[in-house]
Amino acid sequence: MRIRALCVLFFTLILFSNAFPEDIETRIKTLEEITRQQSEKMSEHRKFIDELKGTLGTPDSKVPAPAGSGASAPGTSKVTGLFGGSAFTNPNISLVVNTFFYSSSRKQDEVDKRTIPGFTNLAQDGRTKGFNFESAELFIFAPVDPYFNLHANIPVTEEGAELEEAYFITTSLPAGFQVKGGKFKGGFGRINGQHPHAWDFVDVPLNYRAFMGPEGIGGEKGVQLTYLPPIPFYLQLGIEVFQGQNELLFDPDGKSPYGFTAFAKTSFDVGENSTLLFGPSFLTGKAKITTVADDTFFSGTSDLYGFELVYKWKPSRSRSFLFQSEYLYRRQSGDLTDLLSESANPLKRAQDGAYFQALYQWERWRFGARYDVLDLFKKDFELAGVPQDFGKQPWRATGALEFNPTEFSRLRLQYNRDDSARNGQVNNELFFQVLLGIGAHAAHAF
Amino acid sequence: MRKIACLTFLLICAATPAFAMIKGVATLQWIGSIAREIGKDKIEITALVKPNQDPHMIEAKPSMILAVRKADILFYNGLDLEIGYLPVLIESSRNPKIQPGRPGNFDCSHFVTVLEKPVSVDRSMGDVHPLGNPHYHYSVKNILKISEGMADALSKLDPANAGFYKANLAAFQEKANKKQAQWRAVSLKGKRFIACHKYFEYLANDYGFRIVAYVEPKPGIPPSAGYLEKLIETIRQTKPDGILTTPYFARREEDFLSRKTGIKVIVVPHDVGTTAVAKDWFSLMDQVLSSLE
Numbered sequence: 148m149r150i151r152a153l154c155v156l157f158f159t160l161i162l163f164s165n166a167f168p169e170d171i172e173t174r175i176k177t178l179e180e181i182t183r184q185q186s187e188k189m190s191e192h193r194k195f196i197d198e199l200k201g202t203l204g205t206p207d208s209k210v211p212a213p214a215g216s217g218a219s220a221p222g223t224s225k226v227t228g229l230f231g232g233s234a235f236t237n238p239n240i241s242l243v244v245n246t247f248f249y250s251s252s253r254k255q256d257e258v259d260k261r262t263i264p265g266f267t268n269l270a271q272d273g274r275t276k277g278f279n280f281e282s283a284e285l286f287i288f289a290p291v292d293p294y295f296n297l298h299a300n301i302p303v304t305e306e307g308a309e310l311e312e313a314y315f316i317t318t319s320l321p322a323g324f325q326v327k328g329g330k331f332k333g334g335f336g337r338i339n340g341q342h343p344h345a346w347d348f349v350d351v352p353l354n355y356r357a358f359m360g361p362e363g364i365g366g367e368k369g370v371q372l373t374y375l376p377p378i379p380f381y382l383q384l385g386i387e388v389f390q391g392q393n394e395l396l397f398d399p400d401g402k403s404p405y406g407f408t409a410f411a412k413t414s415f416d417v418g419e420n421s422t423l424l425f426g427p428s429f430l431t432g433k434a435k436i437t438t439v440a441d442d443t444f445f446s447g448t449s450d451l452y453g454f455e456l457v458y459k460w461k462p463s464r465s466r467s468f469l470f471q472s473e474y475l476y477r478r479q480s481g482d483l484t485d486l487l488s489e490s491a492n493p494l495k496r497a498q499d500g501a502y503f504q505a506l507y508q509w510e511r512w513r514f515g516a517r518y519d520v521l522d523l524f525k526k527d528f529e530l531a532g533v534p535q536d537f538g539k540q541p542w543r544a545t546g547a548l549e550f551n552p553t554e555f556s557r558l559r560l561q562y563n564r565d566d567s568a569r570n571g572q573v574n575n576e577l578f579f580q581v582l583l584g585i586g587a588h589a590a591h592a593f
Numbered sequence: 594m595r596k597i598a599c600l601t602f603l604l605i606c607a608a609t610p611a612f613a614m615i616k617g618v619a620t621l622q623w624i625g626s627i628a629r630e631i632g633k634d635k636i637e638i639t640a641l642v643k644p645n646q647d648p649h650m651i652e653a654k655p656s657m658i659l660a661v662r663k664a665d666i667l668f669y670n671g672l673d674l675e676i677g678y679l680p681v682l683i684e685s686s687r688n689p690k691i692q693p694g695r696p697g698n699f700d701c702s703h704f705v706t707v708l709e710k711p712v713s714v715d716r717s718m719g720d721v722h723p724l725g726n727p728h729y730h731y732s733v734k735n736i737l738k739i740s741e742g743m744a745d746a747l748s749k750l751d752p753a754n755a756g757f758y759k760a761n762l763a764a765f766q767e768k769a770n771k772k773q774a775q776w777r778a779v780s781l782k783g784k785r786f787i788a789c790h791k792y793f794e795y796l797a798n799d800y801g802f803r804i805v806a807y808v809e810p811k812p813g814i815p816p817s818a819g820y821l822e823k824l825i826e827t828i829r830q831t832k833p834d835g836i837l838t839t840p841y842f843a844r845r846e847e848d849f850l851s852r853k854t855g856i857k858v859i860v861v862p863h864d865v866g867t868t869a870v871a872k873d874w875f876s877l878m879d880q881v882l883s884s885l886e
Contacts, residue, residue, distance in 0.1 A: 290693070
């Protein structure tokens with residue numbers, strides 16, 4: 148009975164609707180209008196809910212003012228990290244894995260014993276023919292408070308974890324001053340401050356290896372003061388005091404402080420797309436080292452002078468060019484003790500070296516070439532007043548091809564023709580390196 | 594007595610900013626353009642990212658550090674767009690005024706309603722911005738809110754001229770509202786486009802067109818040949834109204850797609866200064882909308 152009544156009603160409605168189509172149209176329009184308004188309201192509510200969600204769990208954000216209410220000052224309305232808010236919040240953590248395949252024209256034990264006589268008795272370690280694991284570098288960084296930022300870099304190798312860097316850096320000193328302290332890579336030269344994954348080649352240039360070691364000076368305990376004067380061009384002035392534990396320059400035991408460095412870097416933009424950066428660096432300190440030659444101990448002083456030059460050209464996102472060179476000059480004088488015969492003789496050495504490298508990036512590809520040479524202008528090595536000759540002039544030539552799928556990954560094929568052993572034995576080396584980074588997006592310094 | 598003297602001295606030190614002119618640094622050109630509208634001749638703006646550069650791929654150049662070093666206020670896009678260089682600039686600037694949390698640190702995105710905030714994100718999806726789509730500068734609604742924020746921030750730095758900034762804000766908003774009426778008159782509703790990158794979402798949202806596919810398979814990842822083949826198929830089926838790209842993209846893929854399908858490539862300026870016409874944010878928007886028409 149009821150169903151029949153409904154049917155009648157339904158058909159009448161249909162009839163009416165056919166009879167008065169305009170009426171129906173207006174009604175539909177009103178309905179549409181209502182639904183539209185409601186959906187607008189809902190989306191507004193959703194936005195509001197999202198905003199509330201955003202402000203929840205951020206106890207230090209003050210008034211949860213809706214985004215854009217003109218009354219709220221920037222910086223108080225939402226969480227602000229080091230970058231003004233990041234999804235990877237406090238602290239920022241990232242991990243960079245550095246692994247490579249190695250092949251050499253020399254026998255493995257020759258590779259293991261390959262030094263640069265007259266410069267260093269340290270071989271490049273971690274070069275096994277086949278698969279090598281360099282490190283997984285852990286980076287942690289965040290602001291401590293409005294006055295300090297904290298950075299740490301912990302490379303984990305197969306031998307375990309080490310603390311390469313852990314330092315604070317001030318953000319609120321007046322007049323362009325900044326203090327860095329803790330354990331950190333110093334401001335001497337250019338590659339010194341870079342982490343291995345940011346190097347333009349698998350390895351450091353020969354002059355770095357000869358005068359500072361296979362990773363440059365490395366993290367040193369100390370304090371740095373830098374100053375950026377408000378002048379029309381970029382000029383950074385810096386001084387550092389280190390405990391001084393570098394194996395080639397200072398005292399690895401850290402018992403004879405201190406090492407001192409001073410540096411200046413200046414930079415100009417050349418036209419729209421190019422930048423030039425250059426400057427001198429100086430380092431001095433007491434040395435108590437065993438790296439002059441095997442079974443020796445050297446006690447004396449080290450002075451290292453450097454000059455860096457960088458030119459970058461970047462006309463578009465798909466192309467760029469980099470030229471970079473550093474000249475290093477090292478002077479050491481003191482006593483060299485032969486540990487076997489226990490006889491000591493005065494040692495004076497003043498040597499230099501340079502590298503020149505160029506890299507060209509095209510889309511996701513990058514081609515690199517490098518030439519390193521030691522004993523460039525100066526090759527004095529006097530033991531007990533007698534000049535020593537160690538043989539051939541050490542040099543090396545390098546070519547590299549990189550493919551960078553994204554900012555977070557890099558594949559690199561590198562060839563070295565290394566004639567630095569001074570005995571004429573050339574080492575033809577081939578690397579295939581894979582670098583991958585995850586976690587917080589670290590910013591790129593120039 | 595000495596305490597009072599010390600205190601007054603400190604107060605004087607703290608209050609000295611008797612501004613001749615506010616030194617402002619903007620990361621992007623359009624941000625500089627809005628700041629100039631509000632600050633007029635009381636602000637001197639340096640914009641860091643040159644118009645021909647990809648805003649995603651900037652390096653912290655020493656000259657930028659120097660500019661930030663001297664700034665009274667730093668304006669930036671936020672939403673991690675500048676994450677590749679701004680943290681270095683802020684830290685290396687040695688400038689307390691522009692550190693996060695200070696009045697001189699102005700994150701434009703704090704004033705914006707963000708689109709496409711992902712619920713969960715990882716980098717297998719490409720270079721997705723975890724805080725949402727950062728290219729909000731085509732949205733009038735957002736720009737109006739940012740301009741209000743800027744007027745507030747400038748008034749705080751330079752209270753003596755608060756009235757001046759307020760008047761400039763009013764003039765700017767009036768012009769923007771008037772312009773918006775013109776832009777709304779451009780009929781884009783229902784149009785469909787292919788886009789180089791997730792650049793035009795705010796425009797699509799405001800003007801009712803759709804982005805049906807992207808030339809990049811994932812943000813920041815260039816397309817493979819296979820992907821382009823598929824895309825050609827999609828384009829042939831859907832017949833979009835154009836392939837949108839920006840001046841800094843190389844256009845190789847876009848031109849290829851256009852040749853294969855006969856759909857035209859439309860170069861949409863992504864920032865002030867990228868074309869001769871786009872001299873400020875208004876002329877940028879004029880050109881953007883007329884190019885889409």
